[in-house]
Amino acid sequence: xxxxxxxxxxxxxxxxxxxxxxxxxxxxxxxxxxxxxxxxxxxxxxxxxxxxxxxxxxxxxxxxxxxxxxxxxxxxxxxxxxxxxxxxxxxxxxxxxxxxxxxxxxxxxxxxxxxxxxxxxxxxxxxxxxxxxxxxxxxxxxxxxxxxxxxxxxxxxxxxxxxxxxxxxxxxxxxxxxxxxxxxxxxxxxxxxxxxxxxxxxxxxxxxxxxxxxxxxxxxxxxxxxxxxxxxxxxxxxxxxxxxxxxxxxxxxxxxxxxxxxxxxxxxxxxxxxxxxxxxxxxxxxxxxxxxxxxxxxxxxxxxxxxxxxxxxxxxxxxxxxxxxxxxxxxxxxxxxxxxxxxxxxxxxxxxxxxxxxxxxxxxxxxxxxxxxxxxxxxxxxxxxxxxxxxxxxxxxxxxxxxxxxxxxxxxxxxxxxxxxxxxxxxxxxx
Numbered sequence: 001x002x003x004x005x006x007x008x009x010x011x012x013x014x015x016x017x018x019x020x021x022x023x024x025x026x027x028x029x030x031x032x033x034x035x036x037x038x039x040x041x042x043x044x045x046x047x048x049x050x051x052x053x054x055x056x057x058x059x060x061x062x063x064x065x066x067x068x069x070x071x072x073x074x075x076x077x078x079x080x081x082x083x084x085x086x087x088x089x090x091x092x093x094x095x096x097x098x099x100x101x102x103x104x105x106x107x108x109x110x111x112x113x114x115x116x117x118x119x120x121x122x123x124x125x126x127x128x129x130x131x132x133x134x135x136x137x138x139x140x141x142x143x144x145x146x147x148x149x150x151x152x153x154x155x156x157x158x159x160x161x162x163x164x165x166x167x168x169x170x171x172x173x174x175x176x177x178x179x180x181x182x183x184x185x186x187x188x189x190x191x192x193x194x195x196x197x198x199x200x201x202x203x204x205x206x207x208x209x210x211x212x213x214x215x216x217x218x219x220x221x222x223x224x225x226x227x228x229x230x231x232x233x234x235x236x237x238x239x240x241x242x243x244x245x246x247x248x249x250x251x252x253x254x255x256x257x258x259x260x261x262x263x264x265x266x267x268x269x270x271x272x273x274x275x276x277x278x279x280x281x282x283x284x285x286x287x288x289x290x291x292x293x294x295x296x297x298x299x300x301x302x303x304x305x306x307x308x309x310x311x312x313x314x315x316x317x318x319x320x321x322x323x324x325x326x327x328x329x330x331x332x333x334x335x336x337x338x339x340x341x342x343x344x345x346x347x348x349x350x351x352x353x354x355x356x357x358x359x360x361x362x363x364x365x366x367x368x369x370x371x372x373x374x375x376x377x378x379x380x381x382x383x384x385x386x387x388x389x390x391x392x393x394x395x396x397x398x399x400x401x402x403x404x405x406x407x408x409x410x411x412x413x414x415x416x417x418x419x420x421x422x423x424x425x426x427x428x429x430x431x
Contacts, residue, residue: 028117030246035118035126038241041234042129046074046136049230053289055427056223057282057335058143061417063219063427066143069151070136076155077132082106085131086124088164089172096175099168116244126241127167134163134190140337141198144208144216145414148422150407154400158197162392166193166385181381182356182364182374184253185242187297187349188385195342196386197393199333204397205408207332209415219427221282228285232261235292239299252360253299257292260311264291267315272323283319290318290340294348298355301364306355313351314344346382353378 051070058066077085084104091099103109106124113120135155169176170183183189208216218224239257243250268287273279294314295307302310321339333339353375356366365371401407408414413421420426 025114025117027114027119028245031117031244032119032122034246034250035122035241035244038237039122039126039129041237042126042133042241043074043234045231045234045238046129046133047071049227049234050133050136051227052223053227053231053285054140054143054224054335056220056225056227057218059216059417060219060428061419061426062144063223063419064423064425065148065418066139067427068423069139069143069146069148072148072152073136073139073155074132076152077135077159078128080156080159081128081131082124085159085164086127088160089127089167091172093168096173096178097168098165098174099172118244123244126244127171130186130190130238131159131163131167134186134194135159137190137194137337137341138198138201140335140341141202141333142205143334144418145205145334145408146201147404147407147409148418150400150404153403154201154396154407157396157399158393161396162197162389163189163193165392166388169384170381176381176384179380180374180377182301182352182378183297183349183381184300184352185239185296187293187345187352188381191293191296191341191345192349192382192385193389195338195340195345196389198337199331199342200390200393201397202333202338203331204394208334209411211332212330218282221280225281225285228288232258232288232292235261235296239296243300249300249361252303256302256304256307257295257299259304259307260295260314261288261291263308263311264288264294264315264318267291267312268319269315271316271319286322286336286340287315287318290314290344293318293341293344294351296345297348298352301352301356301361301366303355303357303360306351306357306368310348310351310355314347317347318344346386349378349382350375 047070051067054070055063055067084101087101087103088099091102093100109120111121115123135158167189168174170181170189235257236254240250240254243253265284265288268290269279269284272283291311291314294310298310318340321343322336326333326339352366354367356364356374357369358365366374409418
């Protein structure tokens, strides 16, 4: 079975062509309204939900810097996407690796353009919000120590050279799509991609001063919990909106998204309660996000019972990544972008190959529905994403370092706090 799929991949890479994501058709007002609303929901996830989630976990002296870098990521990704990112991800091309620049500045796309049953401009915007949150997720690995100027350059380069290619592979007709990899809303494209990239950037930057020697207390767990709730709310657009239609699959994705988040939040809570005797709000919020990450690639493919399995195990996997693995290996992933997004994204992508059901989406079947080959396909896609994200991000990091005055703030600024040192502002007034 493995040899068969390896040969198929080689054949596709040598002879295939990238197909358009959706054919022109007739606009459906219900589908358009739903995807428009989903776009707004996903937009809110970055400058509101993720900003509060990350901001609350950062130290009080870096709260505003964390939020500012999240806002900057959203603004930068928005412009890169409509400039050339969308074209690289979805532009017609003879390559299975990348699109073209045929839609540079959305050339050839206007108000009359249609993709499937929705205006193409809405599809562009919906996909833009995914690019925005993907680069912002990386920030969680490096808060407290990265220069704002370096973050700006890194974000532009990462969306262009890391995010857009993986997006093309999975959703733009590239080689993973041609191979049959299943990624409903971004297990590979968003979470594995961003989680691995965050770990690479954190390793290059090095640990925060005092890491492991002094307490690094979150500025506001209340902010983090509120951010998690906003992310949970926005994730309904993230997952159910990825059906690009107001139909039964979207409804199923909505249901399993909520179920996985709830079961993961409780799994983390009870595991933490058992092992440390403290059921923390931070743990429960982190668990819910872990469940949302894991169900993302599977949302349009799995039934309710398996969403419980995916969610419960993702709570345990997230806890292991944050509490056990990071401590054992000694890396400083500040807010656990890799531990939650990277690891749980991998689990979710693999689980899709196990539990995908043709009863939800016709033609999608995993191991438990008589198609063991899907597990191999998912594994290939996971390993390829990890390898490419790590290598390409490392290249982007070194180019960023070359183009700027360095990646890391100096020791005095780090000690004083980046809110005042870089922005001249403070999130809290401390006597």
